[in-house]
Amino acid sequence: MNSGRRKKIANLQDLADLAQVSRATASRALNNNPRIALETRQRLQALAHEHGYSINRRARDLRLQRNSVVSVVFMLDIRSQQNMSDLFFLDMLGGIADALAAKDYDLLLAHAPVIDAAKLADGRAMTQSDGIIFIGQERQHAQLNELADSNRPMVVWGHPVPDKRYVVVGSDNYNGGNQATRHLIDTGRKRIAFFGNTANPENAARFEGYRSALCDRGIAFDPSLHFDVPFTMESARDTITQLLSERTDFDAVVCVSDVVALAAISAVQRQGLSVPNDIAVTGYDDIGLAAYSSPTLTTVRQDIGRAGELLVETLLRMINGEACGDTALTTELVVRESTGQAQSS
Amino acid sequence: MNSGRRKKIANLQDLADLAQVSRATASRALNNNPRIALETRQRLQALAHEHGYSINRRARDLRLQRNSVVSVVFMLDIRSQQNMSDLFFLDMLGGIADALAAKDYDLLLAHAPVIDAAKLADGRAMTQSDGIIFIGQERQHAQLNELADSNRPMVVWGHPVPDKRYVVVGSDNYNGGNQATRHLIDTGRKRIAFFGNTANPENAARFEGYRSALCDRGIAFDPSLHFDVPFTMESARDTITQLLSERTDFDAVVCVSDVVALAAISAVQRQGLSVPNDIAVTGYDDIGLAAYSSPTLTTVRQDIGRAGELLVETLLRMINGEACGDTALTTELVVRESTGQAQSS
DNA sequence: CTGAAAGCGCTTACAG
């Protein structure tokens, strides 16, 4: 008759005592090691479950010299709702979380709006994880390169910049920009502007796609139709409103993001013009709202949940010592109301 | 002459060897223990920094019998952009991340769209962290109660339900609903509808605030003006469009969220009516887009970054053994274009 | 098929 049967099982030793086996056997049983008799394994596993015991991962990982942790570093300021495309990143975060969970890795979330390479290199995200995923490459390229030199597994969401020393997963930005522009040309637009700041590598590639689409269709590129527009909703609308009050000698605009596109639509409408009748507009990202604006937004979509998975797959391969190349996700043009057939000309 | 001066410092022993002290002294020095000579401390700290060594948290935490980890469980499906108010949660996540970092806790992110109490109770989020923050109370109240019985520190973002056994931090929903409704009455609206599903406790409280505002101003509550509307943008617009085709015998509507409000505006406009001239609309949350819709949206705002901090503060107090009560965040009405003064009547 | 023992990297009471 065992007394104290309901005693709290706090560690492997307690469980082993209860089952009348050694700690080693208990460990093997819980890890389903085939060297242990099946019956013993099942008995131990049932016992563990019954008493709500599960292996202490901290101790296991210490012993196994690993972390089972992947850090995700958000290099955007997520504490401001200005940048609507953050929504896009939440979706990606969900994809990453699910993919990591499937591989039994923990997701350590770090928020580092301004990346301080030296500080980050010393920090936990870097030193106590098996690898890192960086979200929001933006203009922090130099610091990322610096971190890459530490030779720890890392992968960055963004666009491959020529002298980068890290692995990148991102959208096929060139093709995305190209698709949007071709669609506008094909629906009869003649003077197509480009809205967006091309200091950002992703935007620069979208811009290249735009230029070559024009070229392919025999339309001369007019540099005066490239307008630098801020990335946030707030300033984008002001800038575009200002711009439209000065000139509207274009019949379409390719925007670098849905946020910018929505700002553009709003500004065009305030100017008393119609989208798409007077000016057609395309976005990029296909955020949830794109299907619900008035008019609904034609945009370049990518499977962002899949992007999260891909980031994880790539990182895990690197953790396992494989060499990995960059990946560009396929883009797809989603045609909605903001780009109807050109009316005149 | 030390040879191998650039040898990799992998642990405390290496550092101690290099500095010609014992492991114990090295440990105390890095933890800035005043029992160690100041000079020794500084020397060791400099050495650690120089060689890029930092204490292995896994080992430290194992020894210290703690985790230094807080789990954040997202009970929403973040992998779908339908629910625009997710944006709201990303912002909250930022607040949580920053508050935890300030307290030297790691943030373990778990995505559990459908919460399985039994599974979660066994899982890492629960067993290997010092406490848990749940985001997205919604209708998972029963499971949360079940988890609460494990007596582990946990705090939930949501609304205090009568028989709950967990600590809640949330918006002052009653007051929020009340503010919005009073504002509509004060600007001359007579027949004010309510859009939203009140099975959700937060929404139910907002509804109560709406009802009592009517009552206070001597307006009879008309149950036929309460419409159940789905929470997602997609279905909300369809439902409201359908609704408006049947009846429009109201001149204002209090919506349970900005998402619903934006859907409502869009549906009203499709009906050929004007917001706010024919129907005024209020939202809830003040998501980034609220300031950029057409018309811009009058809504109930709460300081969501502060909400994140509050969740963390509360949880940390519980981890330290304090008993904690619920907290309701102050709400603030932000008046924009969607609720101009009533034109007629 | 199972167990005794060593050791992952740390911290701290105890001793000096």
Next chain:
DNA sequence: CTGAAAGCGCTTACAG
């Protein structure tokens, strides 16, 4: 002011 030793909870080569 500093060190030797024990131990946090686990896993695994080695031995039987």
